[in-house]
Amino acid sequence: MRLKALRNVxxxxxxQRSHSTRGSQQAAKDNSTRGDKFVKLRLKELGGAxxxxxxxxxxxxxxxxxxxxxxKRFREDYSDIGDGDIELFPDQVLTDHKRTVYGRVIARxxxxxxxxxxxxxxxxxxxxxxxxxxxxxxxxxQGLLSNHLRTIKIGDxxxxxxxxxxxxxxxxxxxxxxxxxxxxxxxxxxPEATLVTPNQHASHRRHTDDVVDPTIYEVSVVRxxxxxxxxxxxxxxxxxxxxxxxxASSSGGANARPxxxxxxxxxxxxxxxxxxxxxxxxxxxxxxxxRVYELGPVFRNEGIDSTHNPEFTICEFYQMMxxxxxxxxxxxxxxxxxSDDVEAVSETHRLCSLPAKRPxxxxxxxxxxxxxxxxxxxxxxxxxxxxxxxxxxxxxxYSLRSVLSHLRIDxxxxxxxxxxxxxxxxxxxxxxxxxxxxxxxxxxxxSPLAKSFTHIHDSNEHEVSARAELFINSxxxxxxxxEENDPFEQRRKxxxxxxxRLPEQYNEPPTLDSLRNxxxxxxxxxxxxxxxDYINYLQHxxxxxxxxxxxxxxLVMLFAGRERxxxxxxxxxxxxxxxxxxxxxxxxxxQVKET
Numbered sequence: 001m002r003l004k005a006l007r008n009v010x011x012x013x014x015x016q017r018s019h020s021t022r023g024s025q026q027a028a029k030d031n032s033t034r035g036d037k038f039v040k041l042r043l044k045e046l047g048g049a050x051x052x053x054x055x056x057x058x059x060x061x062x063x064x065x066x067x068x069x070x071x072k073r074f075r076e077d078y079s080d081i082g083d084g085d086i087e088l089f090p091d092q093v094l095t096d097h098k099r100t101v102y103g104r105v106i107a108r109x110x111x112x113x114x115x116x117x118x119x120x121x122x123x124x125x126x127x128x129x130x131x132x133x134x135x136x137x138x139x140x141x142q143g144l145l146s147n148h149l150r151t152i153k154i155g156d157x158x159x160x161x162x163x164x165x166x167x168x169x170x171x172x173x174x175x176x177x178x179x180x181x182x183x184x185x186x187x188x189x190x191p192e193a194t195l196v197t198p199n200q201h202a203s204h205r206r207h208t209d210d211v212v213d214p215t216i217y218e219v220s221v222v223r224x225x226x227x228x229x230x231x232x233x234x235x236x237x238x239x240x241x242x243x244x245x246x247x248a249s250s251s252g253g254a255n256a257r258p259x260x261x262x263x264x265x266x267x268x269x270x271x272x273x274x275x276x277x278x279x280x281x282x283x284x285x286x287x288x289x290x291r292v293y294e295l296g297p298v299f300r301n302e303g304i305d306s307t308h309n310p311e312f313t314i315c316e317f318y319q320m321m322x323x324x325x326x327x328x329x330x331x332x333x334x335x336x337x338x339s340d341d342v343e344a345v346s347e348t349h350r351l352c353s354l355p356a357k358r359p360x361x362x363x364x365x366x367x368x369x370x371x372x373x374x375x376x377x378x379x380x381x382x383x384x385x386x387x388x389x390x391x392x393x394x395x396x397x398y399s400l401r402s403v404l405s406h407l408r409i410d411x412x413x414x415x416x417x418x419x420x421x422x423x424x425x426x427x428x429x430x431x432x433x434x435x436x437x438x439x440x441x442x443x444x445x446x447s448p449l450a451k452s453f454t455h456i457h458d459s460n461e462h463e464v465s466a467r468a469e470l471f472i473n474s475x476x477x478x479x480x481x482x483e484e485n486d487p488f489e490q491r492r493k494x495x496x497x498x499x500x501r502l503p504e505q506y507n508e509p510p511t512l513d514s515l516r517n518x519x520x521x522x523x524x525x526x527x528x529x530x531x532x533d534y535i536n537y538l539q540h541x542x543x544x545x546x547x548x549x550x551x552x553x554x555l556v557m558l559f560a561g562r563e564r565x566x567x568x569x570x571x572x573x574x575x576x577x578x579x580x581x582x583x584x585x586x587x588x589x590x591q592v593k594e595t
Contacts, residue, residue, distance in 0.1 A: 039187045045151055046185055055185055062100035063178065066161050071103045071125040078164040078172055093175055094164045101127050101174050102159040102183065105152060114141070116149055118180060120158060123217035124349070128173040129160040135177055144179055155186030215353035219568050222342055222354070222560040226552060227295060229341040230315055233334050239291040239317060244280035246297070250531060251275045255418075256300040259310075273299040278449070278547065279534045281318050282483060286542045293317035295552070306564045307475060309573040313552040318483070322546030324466050327480040328438060331470060331548070332363050335436075342559045355561035365436040365470065368429060370443065371457050377428045378403055386458065390443045393417050393500065400424065416500045418446045433471035440468045445500060448493035449547075450481035472558060480548040487538035494530045 046055055062068050069077070078094075103120030110116045114133035119126055131149075133141040152158065158180045165175035191212060231241065251258040251272035258272035274280075277294045284292045295315045302310060319326075339361060346354050375387045385403065388396040400420040404411050409427050412419040421443055429439060444452035447465035455464040467481035484490045556568040566572040571580070 038189055042153075042185065042187050055182065057183070059183075062159075063098075063161060066098040066100045068100045068102070071101060071120060071122045071127045074099060074101050074127050074164070074174070075125055075172060090166055090170055091168050092166050097164050098161070098177070099164060099174065100159050100161040101129075102157065103127065104186075105154055105156045105158060108149065108152060108154070110145065110149075113145075116145065118149075118152065118158070118160065120160065123220075124214035124351075127160075128167075128171050129162070129176055129180065130165060130167065130173045131176045131180075135162070135175060136179070140179060149180075152180065152182065153186060155188075155190035157183040157185075159183055218349070218351040218353045219556065219560045219562065220570065221345060221349050221351060223552075223556045223568065225341055225345045226338060226555050226559065229338050230295065230334070230552075233337055234291075234293050234317060237291065239293045239319070240289055242281070242284060242289075242292050242294055243296070244274075244277045244284075244294055246274055246299075247271045248274060248280075256302060259299050259301045275300050276314070276549070277316055278549070279531060281316055282542065282545065282547070283534070283537050285318050285320060285545050286537045286540055290320045291317070304573050304575055306566075307554065307557075309553070309565050309569065311574060312565075314549060315552055316547065316549040318545050318547045320543050320545055322482075322544070324440075324468055324480070324482055324546070327546045327548050328364075328468055331478050331480065332361075332365060335361060336363065338555065338559065353561075354559075359472070359558060361436060365438055367438040367440055367468075368432065369441040369455075369457075370425065370429065370439055371441060371455070371462055371464070373429050373432070373439075374424055375457075377432075378407075378424075381407060386460070387462070389460065389462070390417060390421075390445050391463065393445075414501075418443075418497075418500055421446055430471055430474045430476075433474050436470065436472045438468045438470055441465070442467050442469075444493075445496070447481060448497045449484055449490075451484050452493075475554060476551075477554055477558070478548065478550045480546065483542070483545040483547045485538060485542040485545060487535050490538055491530070491535050494535075498530070 101120065103122045103126075105118060106121045106126065107119035108117065116131040118129040118131065120129060121127070131141065131144065136144070160174045160176055160180055161178045162174045162176040165173045167173055235241070247261075247263070249269060249271060251274055256275045258275050260270050260272055262269070263271055276298055277296065281292050281294060293316065296313065297311055298314050299311050302308065304310065339359065342354075343358065345351070371387050375385065378385045382403065385399075388399040390396045397415070397417050397420060400417070401411060401415065404420065404423060407427070409423060412423050425439070433439070441455055441464040444450075444463040444465045447467045450465040450467045452463050452465050455462050465481060467479070469476055469480075470478035484493065553565055553568055557563070557565065560568060562568050566576055569576075571577050
C-alpha cells in the first residue's frame with residue numbers, strides 16, 4: 001500500500017514538473033510572439049524596416065559651438081542646488097553655453113500648443129528637455145508635435161541640443177534650440193516599474209531595469225568604489241597587482257569542487273577553472289615578489305543561495321614577513337577605509353537607496369577562539385562535553401557526530417572531521433558574530449595551507465592553525481592566515497587532508513613517514529589530488545608569508561545594504577544568467593528561481 005502511495009506521489013510530481021516545464025516554455029513563446037508584434041508595429045510607426053539606417057545613424061559631432069555631455073555631467077556642471085561649477089536661478093537661461101545631452105527617454109508630455117517636455121536619463125541622473133515654439137520656429141515646432149514627438153517613445157535614445165536652463169519651478173533643463181536627434185529607438189517595450197517582478201529584476205530584464213529602478217546603478221557605484229578603494233589601499237602599501245591563470249591542469253587553494261573543461265590544444269587533458277588564485281600567488285612570493293595581490297573571478301562548482309554564487313569576485317594578497325596580528329590590523333584599517341569611501345561616494349553621487357543606518361565598526365574587533373568558544377556553547381546543552389583530540393580522528397568524529405545529533409543539527413553528507421567541525425562552527429559560533437568578530441585558532445585539520453602550532457586548553461594540547469576569519473552579521477568576509485612554507489609539512493597536511501576524505505585507507509592517522517608513499521585516490525573525486533608542482537616550488541624557499549582573501553560581492557552587499565547576492569551582481573547569479581536564455585522562445589531545463 002505504501003509503495004503504491006509513493007508511486008502515486010512520484011507520478012504527481014512528474015506531472016507537475018512536466019506542466020511547469022511546458023508552462024515556462026509556453027510563457028517564453030508567448031513573450032516572444034508579443035515582442036515580435038511590438039517590433040513590427042514600432043517599425044511601421046517609424047517608417048518601416050527599410051529606414052533602419054536612418055533610425056540607427058552613425059554618430060555625428062554636435063553642431064558648432066555645442067559641447068557633448070552626459071546627464072550626470074550636465075547636472076554636476078549646472079546643479080540647481082549651488083554645488084556645480086555654475087549656479088542657475090529660476091527662469092535663467094545661459095545663452096552663452098550650448099550643450100548636447102544624450103540619454104534614454106524616461107518621460108514625455110505636452111503642455112498646450114506651444115510647449116513640450118522630454119525627460120532623458122542615464123542611470124540615476126535625469127535631465128529635462130524643454131521644447132518651446134518661441135525657441136524653435138513655429139513650422140518646425142508644429143512638425144515636431146505632429147510627427148517627431150509622436151513617434152518618440154519611452155526607452156528611445158535621443159540627443160538634445162540647447163542652453164542650460166532652470167524653469168520657474170526650479171527644474172534643471174536643456175532649452176532645446178534644435179529638434180531632438182533620435183540615436184536608437186527602443187523596438188521592444190520598456191517594462192513599467194510596477195510590472196518588474198523580483199525574478200525579472202535579477203534575470204533577463206536587467207538591461208532595462210536601470211530605466212525603472214535606478215537603485216541598480218547605485219549598487220554598481222558602490223561596487224566600483226569598493227574595488228577602487230581596495231586597489232588604492234594595497235597600492236599605497238607597495239603591493240604589486242598581478243594576473244594569474246584562470247585555467248590550469250588542476251585547481252587548488254580552497255576546499256571546493258572545480259568546473260572542468262577541455263582545450264582544443266590539449267584534447268586529452270581535463271582543465272579546471274580556478275577556485276582560488278592562492279597557489280599561483282604564493283609561487284610569485286617564491287619568485288621573490290614581496291607583496292602581490294589579485295582582484296578577479298573565481299569559480300566553484302557548488303550551490304547557489306542568497307550569499308553564494310558559483311562565479312564570484314575575490315581579492316587575495318600575500319605579503320612576506322607578515323604575522324596573523326599584522327593581517328588582522330591591515331583588515332581593520334581596510335574596513336575603515338571602505339566605510340569612509342562609500343560614505344563619501346554616497347554623498348557625491350546622491351545615492352538614495354543605501355541604508356540610512358550605515359554599518360558601524362568598533363575597532364579593534366572582538367576575537368573568539370574556536371575550541372574554547374565551541375566547548376562553552378556545547379556545554380550549555382551537554383555539560384560534561386570536552387572538545388575531542390583531533391589527532392585521533394575516529395574518536396573525534398564520533399564525538400562531533402554525537403553533538404550534532406544531540407543538538408538536532410543535520411550531519412553533513414560528506415561527514416569528514418573538517419566538515420563536522422565546520423558544521424558546528426556555522427551553527428554554534430558564527431551566530432555569535434552579529435557584531436564584527438574574528439574567529440581564530442581553528443583546529444589544524446580545517447586549514448591544511450596554514451601554519452599550525454600547539455594550543456593548550458583545559459590542560460589538553462590541540463594542534464591549531466594560525467588562521468583568522470572575520471564575520472559580520474554572522475557572515476564570513478575575510479579569511480587570512482600565516483602560510484605553511486615547510487614543504488615537508490605541506491605535503492603531510494595535503495595527504496592528511498586526503499586521509500580525512502578517505503579514512504578507510506588507514507586504521508589510524510598516518511605518520512609523516514607513511515605519508516611519503518603514494519596511495520590510491522578516489523578517481524571520481526579529483527579533490528583528492530596533491531599539487532606536487534606547488535610542493536616543488538616551496539622547496540625553492542618561501543619566507544614567512546601572510547595570506548589574505550575576501551569576497552568582494554559580500555562587501556558590496558554589506559555596504560550597499562543588500563541581503564541577496566543576486567542584487568549586487570550586474571546580471572544576477574548563475575540562475576539568473578541561465579534564465580536569460582529563456583527569452584526569444586528558448587527555455588532552460590529548469591525554471592529560473594530567485595536567489
